Amino acid sequence: xxxxxxxxxxxxxxxxxxxxxxxxxxxxxxxxxxxxxxxxxxxxxxxxxxxxxxxxxxxxxxxxxxxxxxxxxxxxxxxxxxxxxxxxxxxxxxxxxxxxxxxxxxxxxxxxxxxxxxxxxxxxxxxxxxxxxxxxxxxxxxxxxxxxxxxxxxxxxxxxxxxxxxxxxxxxxxxxxxxxxxxxxxxxxxxxxxxxxxxxxxxxxxxxxxxxxxxxxxxxxxxxxxxxxxxxxxxxxxxxxxxxxxxxxxxxxxxxxxxxxxxxxxxxxxxxxxxxxxxxxxxxxxxxxxxxxxxxxxxxxxxxxxxxxxxxxxx
Amino acid sequence: xxxxxxxxxxxxxxxxxxxxxxxxxxxxxxxxxxxxxxxxxxxxxxxxxxxxxxxxxxxxxxxxxxxxxxxxxxxxxxxxxxxxxxxxxxxxxxxxxxxxxxxxxxxxxxxxxxxxxxxxxxxxxxxxxxxxxxxxxxxxxxxxxxxxxxxxxxxxxxxxxxxxxxxxxxxxxxxxxxxxxxxxxxxxxxxxxxxxxxxxxxxxxxxxxxxxxxxxxxxxxxxxxxxxxxxxxxxxxxxxxxxxxxxxxxxxxxxxxxxxxxxxxxxxxxxxxxxxxxxxxxxxxxxxxxxxxxxxxxxxxxxxxxxxxxxxxxxxxxxxxxxxxxxxxxxxxxxxxxxxxxxxxxxxxxxxxxxxxxxxxxxxxxxxxxxxxxxxxxxxxxxxxxxxxxxxxxxxxxxxxxxxxxxxxxxxxxxxxxxxxxxxxxxxxxxxxxxxxxxxxxxxxxxxxxxxxxxxxxxxxxxxxxxxxx
Numbered sequence: 186x187x188x189x190x191x192x193x194x195x196x197x198x199x200x201x202x203x204x205x206x207x208x209x210x211x212x213x214x215x216x217x218x219x220x221x222x223x224x225x226x227x228x229x230x231x232x233x234x235x236x237x238x239x240x241x242x243x244x245x246x247x248x249x250x251x252x253x254x255x256x257x258x259x260x261x262x263x264x265x266x267x268x269x270x271x272x273x274x275x276x277x278x279x280x281x282x283x284x285x286x287x288x289x290x291x292x293x294x295x296x297x298x299x300x301x302x303x304x305x306x307x308x309x310x311x312x313x314x315x316x317x318x319x320x321x322x323x324x325x326x327x328x329x330x331x332x333x334x335x336x337x338x339x340x341x342x343x344x345x346x347x348x349x350x351x352x353x354x355x356x357x358x359x360x361x362x363x364x365x366x367x368x369x370x371x372x373x374x375x376x377x378x379x380x381x382x383x384x385x386x387x388x389x390x391x392x393x394x395x396x397x398x399x400x401x402x403x404x405x406x407x408x409x410x411x412x413x414x415x416x417x418x419x420x421x422x423x424x425x426x427x428x429x430x431x432x433x434x435x436x437x438x439x440x441x442x443x444x445x446x447x448x449x450x451x452x453x454x455x456x457x458x459x460x461x462x463x464x465x466x467x468x469x470x471x472x473x474x475x476x477x478x479x480x481x482x483x484x485x486x487x488x489x490x491x492x493x494x495x496x497x498x499x500x
Numbered sequence: 501x502x503x504x505x506x507x508x509x510x511x512x513x514x515x516x517x518x519x520x521x522x523x524x525x526x527x528x529x530x531x532x533x534x535x536x537x538x539x540x541x542x543x544x545x546x547x548x549x550x551x552x553x554x555x556x557x558x559x560x561x562x563x564x565x566x567x568x569x570x571x572x573x574x575x576x577x578x579x580x581x582x583x584x585x586x587x588x589x590x591x592x593x594x595x596x597x598x599x600x601x602x603x604x605x606x607x608x609x610x611x612x613x614x615x616x617x618x619x620x621x622x623x624x625x626x627x628x629x630x631x632x633x634x635x636x637x638x639x640x641x642x643x644x645x646x647x648x649x650x651x652x653x654x655x656x657x658x659x660x661x662x663x664x665x666x667x668x669x670x671x672x673x674x675x676x677x678x679x680x681x682x683x684x685x686x687x688x689x690x691x692x693x694x695x696x697x698x699x700x701x702x703x704x705x706x707x708x709x710x711x712x713x714x715x716x717x718x719x720x721x722x723x724x725x726x727x728x729x730x731x732x733x734x735x736x737x738x739x740x741x742x743x744x745x746x747x748x749x750x751x752x753x754x755x756x757x758x759x760x761x762x763x764x765x766x767x768x769x770x771x772x773x774x775x776x777x778x779x780x781x782x783x784x785x786x787x788x789x790x791x792x793x794x795x796x797x798x799x800x801x802x803x804x805x806x807x808x809x810x811x812x813x814x815x816x817x818x819x820x821x822x823x824x825x826x827x828x829x830x831x832x833x834x835x836x837x838x839x840x841x842x843x844x845x846x847x848x849x850x851x852x853x854x855x856x857x858x859x860x861x862x863x864x865x866x867x868x869x870x871x872x873x874x875x876x877x878x879x880x881x882x883x884x885x886x887x888x889x890x891x892x893x894x895x896x897x898x899x900x901x902x903x904x905x906x907x908x909x910x911x912x913x914x915x916x917x918x919x920x921x922x923x924x925x926x927x928x929x930x931x932x933x934x935x936x937x938x939x940x941x942x943x944x945x946x947x948x949x950x951x952x953x954x955x956x957x958x959x960x961x962x963x964x965x966x967x968x969x970x
Contacts, residue, residue, distance in 0.1 A: 249960055250921065251632035335793050336785060338800050351721060357731065357788035359938045443733045446788040446934035462605050463923040464957075465633060 237478060243471035250465035262472035272473060274448045275456040278363060282452060283431040285367040286374070291423055293375040295416075298382030299408070312379070319377035327440035330369050334441070356441050359449035366450050369437055374430065378423045385419030386412070421492030425485055432481050453477045558857040559591045560618035560850075563610075565603035565842070566596065575877050583864050590857040592619075600842065601734075601923075604630075607847060611635055616847035618858035621676055624664040624843045625918035628757050631667040632920060632961075636845045639671040642859045656868075656884045660839050663754045663915030673843030674866045675883035677874060679811040680837040680913055681742040682906055683830065687823040689714050689724070689804040700827030704746075704773060707805075707830040711783040714804035722785070727777060728803040731788035731937055737926035739807055740933055741838045741917050743770035748833030750914075757919045758962040762929055763951035769832060771943035775936050787938050795819070809840060810906040813879030817902070826902045828909050835912040841880060881907055920961035928953035 244262050248255045266272050297315055301308045318326065333340045334355035345351060355365040389412055397411050413420075435454045438444060444451030444459070451459075453473065461470035562580065566572040573596045580594040597603040600623035607620045622630070630636045643653055650671045654662050661675045687697035693713040701707040711726030729739055741751040749766025753759035761767060777784040789797075795812065797803040799819050807829065808816070816824070829837050844862045846855065864870065868887040875882035876896050881903075887893055888907070897904050919925050931953075932946035941949075 250629075251961060251964070331790075331792065335796060336787070336789060337802050338793075338796050354785065354787035354789070357790070357793075357937075358786070359934065359940060445733055445931070446731070446938060447931045447940070459924075462608075463601075463927075464921055465629070 240471050240474050240478070243467060244475045245468075247468040258468065262468040263476070266469055266472045266476065269469075271448055271451065272453075272456055275444075275451045275453050278449070278451055279431065279453045281363060282367060282370075283428065285364065286370040286431060287424060287427045290371045290375045291378055291420070291427065293371065294378030294423065295382050295420075297375065297379040298386055299412075301379070302383050302386040312383070315376040315379055317376065318373045321373070323373065323434055323436040324440055326369065326373055327437035330365075330437070331441060334365060356450075357446060359446045362442055362446060362450045366437055366441065369441075370431075370434075374427065378427065381419055381423050382416065385416045389415040418492050421488055425488040425492070428484050428488065429481065432477060557589060557591050558853045559593065560854050560857050560861065561595055561610075561615075562592050562619045562621075562861065563595050563597045563603055563607050563617045564621040565598060565600050565623075572878055575874070579865070579870065579874070583861060586864075590860055592861050600626075608633075608635060611847055611849060614849070616849040618846060618850055618854045619861055620845050620847060621842045622673065622845045624661075624673060624675065624678075624839070624841055625916045625922055627664060627673050627843070627845065628667050628918040628920065629922050630845065631672055632757070635848060636672055637848050637850075637855075639674070639846065639859075642855075643671065656886050658883060658885060658910055658913065660910065660913035660915060661883050664839060664918060665843060673845045674862055675841070675843045676866060676871070677811070677878065677880035678839055678841035678883050679809045679880050680839060680906065680909055681739055681807055681829050682810045682813075682909065683805060683807055683827045684798060684812075684816060684824055685805040685827065686798070686801065686803075687825055689801070693804075697823075697825065700825065701830050702828070704830050704832040708773075708777065708781060708783075711777060711805065712781055715781075715783040722782065724801065725785055725797070725803045726783035727805045727807075728784060728789060728794045728797055729807040730791035730794050731934060732790045733927060733930050735791055736788075736930045736933060737917065738809075738838060738840055740767070740770055740774075740929060742807070742829050742836075743773060745836035745838060745914050746770075746829055746831045746834065751838070752917050752919055754915045756966065758958050758966055760917075760919060760925055760929075760951070760954050760958070762954055763947050766833075767929075768943060768947050771933060771936055771947055773832075774933065775943045778937060779939055788934050798824075810909075811841070811878065811880050813902060813906060814877070815879070817879075817900075826905045828905070828912070835909075836914050837909060837912060839913050839916045841883075841916075879903070879906075881910060919958065921957050924957050925954045928957060 245257060245259060246255050247258045247262060297312075301312050301315075321329070336342060336354040336357060339355070341355065342351060342353060345353070353361065356362045393411050393415070394407060397407050402410065432453060435452050435458075438450055438452055438455050439458075442450040444455050454477070457470050457473045457477070460466045460473060564573075564576055566576070576596075577594050580592050584591050595617070597606045603620065604622060604626050607617055607622070610617055616635075622636075627636070640650065643650060650666070653671065654665065657665070657675055658678075661678060665671060665673045665675055683700065685697075685700055690697040690710075693710075695710055695713060701710045707727075714724070714726035715722060716724035730736065744751050744761075744764075744767040747766040747769045749764055749770070750761055751767070752761065774784075778786050791808065791812075794803065794806050795808060795816065798806045798816070799821070801822060813826075828835055844865060846858050846862070850858065866884070868882070868884050868890060871882040871884050872887040872890050872893045874880070875887065876892070882888065882893070888897070897907065917926060929947075929950040932941065932950040935941040936943055936946045
């Protein structure tokens with residue numbers, strides 16, 4: 186983006202001073218662009234790219250717990266990870282968790298934004314209330330939900346009991362536990378995504394909505410044919426950060442279930458943690474990390490590309 | 501981490517390290533100070549700065565977990581301060597490092613980063629793994645320097661603690677706080693159910709019978725459960741080992757880290773007991789309940805009997821409103837419970853000075869007086885028998901009959917589960933028992949699957965040891 190801006194500026198500049206030769210001009214442009222990018226590139230290299238490279242290298246070596254030294258094993262760690270039923274369970278759980286959290290939280294966020302996008306004092310209060318969960322750190326939220334989820338004596342069971350519904354073991358029943366985690370995540374994130382939609386809604390061309398209204402489109406049609414397409418870049422962005430979140434935020438799993446019961450709530454990141462720190466298997470942990478990062482990269486790139494094409498389509 | 505102030509302040513002090521090491525350094529420094537003190541105040545003041553550096557108080561880090569509550573962390577900080585004030589050679593920095601698991605993680609991370617803590621209060625069943633990983637040092641040289649032997653040193657500690665303190669026949673940990681599972685029960689509920697509150701169930705038959713009588717139902721709905729126990733990782737493995745040991749089993753091979761006994765009649769019986777209490781008698785809630793959920797239910801009168809650690813004694817005493825009492829874990833074949841708790845270990849990568857300083861601190865912290873005080877404060881039992889000979893301790897036991905029961909049960913204590921890959925091997929069983937608790941598997945299948953998974957995990961070690969033949 187920065188490079189684009191500079192080149193554009195330079196081109197304009199050139200138009201007024203046609204004496205500079207193109208090649209030198211180009212070289213200078215790149216030098217400038219690089220020097221401007223250098224600080225962030227250095228940070229990225231030191232704290233993002235190098236660790237990624239390091240993880241990939243680590244994934245090719247095995248250091249058996251209690252064995253003698255590190256040795257090169259090629260792709261063996263990857264094979265062991267893929268053969269591990271706990272990894273497959275974690276990957277499947279992560280997929281369910283992704284679908285289960287992203288769809289409802291984005292839908293809710295959009296609904297909240299549509300209801301609250303006009304700036305009135307009342308709306309500001311409600312927005313704050315809805316945004317509040319995203320201010321609570323995930324660890325704190327999970328500790329809070331521990332008391333809400335307590336079977337028999339917890340807040341949730343207390344109120345459900347008044348309605349005559351009882352006997353749920355929210356985080357101790359292997360059929361229910363993952364969905365309790367999903368519920369907590371939706372509660373936590375919907376308000377955050379709402380903010381993006383409120384910002385996005387400010388940019389929906391008012392005249393198009395008015396035109397559609399004049400043409401006799403009802404609310405649903407206006408939403409479907411005018412507002413949603415205009416919000417496409419926002420949606421792509423929100424889905425991207427939501428996807429990253431489902432792979433990188435597992436604090437609630439650590440606090441509430443440690444991946445249990447019987448691995449029912451184990452997610453990829455927590456699996457990696459267990460392999461590295463509980464099972465002393467750094468090679469397997471590195472291989473699982475490499476696989477997760479690759480999946481994350483592919484998914485994010487897909488989303489960003491969709492966002493780009495959506496934006497271009499809009500333009 | 502140990503820091504040599506001399507090194508940081510005086511660049512030429514590297515060569516002096518030999519001269520100013522240990523006790524000698526103090527004497528030399530004092531003598532120098534004394535002789536120069538006469539030459540004038542100004543000169544002396546200047547020297548205090550330089551020589552206090554050379555006189556090198558050894559600074560070490562001490563990592564400690566507190567699995568229960570915040571007030572224990574404050575008490576530990578107070579103890580460390582007391583140690584620092586009591587002498588001048590060593591200054592200990594106490595670092596609170598979260599749960600048992602977090603403490604292991606942080607100590608290992610610090611060691612990888614080149615700053616290993618000198619002393620760590622470590623969950624006692626991690627010693628085997630930490631020794632295999634080469635993270636902790638044998639304490640035998642320290643014993644030798646004192647002119648004592650392992651046998652003499654351990655003689656004062658309860659016999660059940662010896663196995664977890666030693667790895668491959670060498671001392672690696674000094675027991676500090678220990679616990680066993682204990683049955684807590686609500687005396688009022690016992691009366692209501694027509695049971696004698698002074699005669700808690702001693703056998704599994706009495707136990708199941710009591711649980712059935714104590715369970716209160718409203719049609720299908722259970723208003724009060726006869727029995728509850730934590731089913732989360734770590735706690736569940738410990739309680740299952742209590743039940744299988746009470747059923748005559750051993751759970752694991754105390755002398756060799758490559759064997760566990762999951763697919764055995766003793767473990768199958770324990771798994772079936774849990775299965776029956778949940779699904780057949782319906783006196784225990786299905787699914788997994790966390791320890792906090794179990795104690796909360798006990799306080800709220802929603803559970804009549806609970807199995808928790810003796811380490812919760814103070815916590816229960818402070819929070820339980822209704823009259824309660826404690827009892828041994830019921831037996832089917834014999835009375836037996838596993839030990840739990842933590843011991844003091846020393847990390848590799850220390851200088852000679854900080855190792856000596858660390859050992860000095862370990863010795864102080866594991867003295868009968870300190871252990872007794874910590875035991876009274878927390879509810880853990882003191883690992884040294886001589887701690888119970890102290891007057892304060894006798895008074896305390898006299899005043900707290902529940903602590904007496906916990907102490908009496910020690911006679912039946914067994915070593916704590918520790919193998920190669922302790923956590924993963926334990927989890928192999930826990931995942932399966934959790935499936936039983938959730939009604940997803942029958943006990944027979946569960947113990948078979950647990951054994952298969954555990955054997956798989958143990959194979960690399962077994963191949964390197966018991967099956968490595970000439």
